[in-house]
Amino acid sequence: MKIINLDHLSANQLLPEVQEAMIGTMRETFGNPSSQHRLGDSAAEALDKARGRVARLMNCPSEKEVVFTSSGTESINHAIKGVAFAKADKGKHIVTSNIEHNAVLRSLRRLKMMDYQVTSVSVDAEGRVNPDDVAKALRDDTILVSIMHSNNEIGTLQPIREIAAITRERKITFHSDAVDSVGVIPVDVQDLGVDLLSFASNTFYGPAGVGGLYIRRGTTIWPLLDGGVQENSKRAGTENLIGIVGMGVAAELALRDMPKRMEHTGRLKDFLLRELPNHVDEYILNGHPEFCLPNLLSISLKYIEGESVVLMLDEEGVAVSTRSACAAGALQASHVLLSIGREFADAQGTMVITFGLENTEEDVVRFLKALSGAVKTLREISPLYTKSKPA
Known part of the structure; x- marks a missing residue:
């Protein structure tokens, strides 16, 4: 795989x-x-x-x-x-x-x-x-x-x-x-x-x-x-x-190819943002929409825990992160997300996606399919999500 x-x-x-x-x-x-x-x-x-x-x-x-x-x-x-x-x-x-x-x-x-x-x-x-x-x-x-x-x-x-x-x-x-x-x-x-x-x-x-x-x-x-x-x-x-x-x-x-690289990763990021609502709901986009890196997207998924998403995606052959690799494994919520006003639970449900040269739109499609399944499974067992459902 x-x-x-x-x-x-x-x-x-x-x-x-x-x-x-x-x-x-x-x-x-x-x-x-x-x-x-x-x-x-x-x-x-x-x-x-x-x-x-x-x-x-x-x-x-x-x-x-x-x-x-x-x-x-x-x-x-x-x-x-x-x-x-x-x-x-x-x-x-x-x-x-x-x-x-x-x-x-x-x-x-x-x-x-x-x-x-x-x-x-x-x-x-x-x-x-x-x-x-x-x-x-x-x-x-x-x-x-x-x-x-x-x-x-x-x-x-x-x-x-x-x-x-x-x-x-x-x-x-x-x-x-x-x-x-x-x-x-x-x-x-x-x-x-x-x-x-x-x-x-x-x-x-x-x-x-x-x-x-x-x-x-x-x-x-x-x-x-x-x-x-x-x-x-x-x-x-x-x-x-x-x-x-x-x-x-x-x-x-990098100096020679930077414009081409930025265009490529930016296009994949835009594609993911357009397709994301068709696969998951109740999420928050983090960061500035204009003053931002073209290759990075941070998403807080409500009612679930981010590390569980990462592990389930890994089983499907997709590697993403919950936060900086230097802070991975820390039990506390990200100080960055708390600083921009995220609730503790939402901060815990965050994943960070960063694109590279070899990524394609097909990779994004496969990621979104795997993400949809992981989110559905985790929300079905989440007490937070159960309480949020309409009576």
Whole structure:
């Protein structure tokens, strides 16, 4: 049975060009980029080539502003903790939103244990931050603002450019988690005006276990890892050259094919939205209808539990998610959905669908058929649904 992957934010299959580049590197380029001999020179050249490709994907002014890491999570930790430690003498106040990824929230929780203070601004019913709320939250001792570019559970895009204008005027460092945006939609760091931007390779069909952090020239930040002088002394440790080469190729392909990819996933998303009412009823669409990722759809199904839907769909060969892969298995309802006003039960009944290059309308039809059966079965045994039926 063919497995239909509708959970592309969690995992993507490597593109053939990416696989070939990584295999070629394994076979031919085994030197250490920091070594001062020809083997090292060859590795350093491959590293620089990949860095240039990634920099072009985000329109970075300089390739040196791209620092390679092990993941989006490490990049986020580096941005938040690195600025916090570097600017502790100037203040210990940080502003964020209440729908951030756990990598942000738990980094901030760690800092709060070290006497840092955090203000979290609310979002509206569609998951958007109001820039005025960010401005009101700033204090004289604010050293960092961290607001995500796109939300990984509901797909809403944030007004990053407007927030950056506020932080720039106040001379406050601004970080944005763009792990689910870079390589999916256009992300131009010069246009956005951010100081720091996190991203990950697997989002745009590169290998997992490779990420990066854009650090605007002149931004004060401490290294997260202590050790050598790799990555322009920003990130110690021998680079994952094989993975980075793969990310570089994936970045080049993403930049080239982005309009076509966006049109494809957007068309599938629209098709699903048109057909959905013919297969299930009593559901809620989450996120902003306009300012959103083209490949993500979040649906709250009333009266049932989302993980049960995921398991039943898996039996039919369809992979979807209930929330971020980094939070999967958590018993509590999503903090993102509660923040946009969803009732606890509705939040528990949410699934997240993310489309990819290989998906077709036939996949959507098969998904909807499987979803219809799963919802019918689960609602028949749901006490909530029984009570909702007309007398």
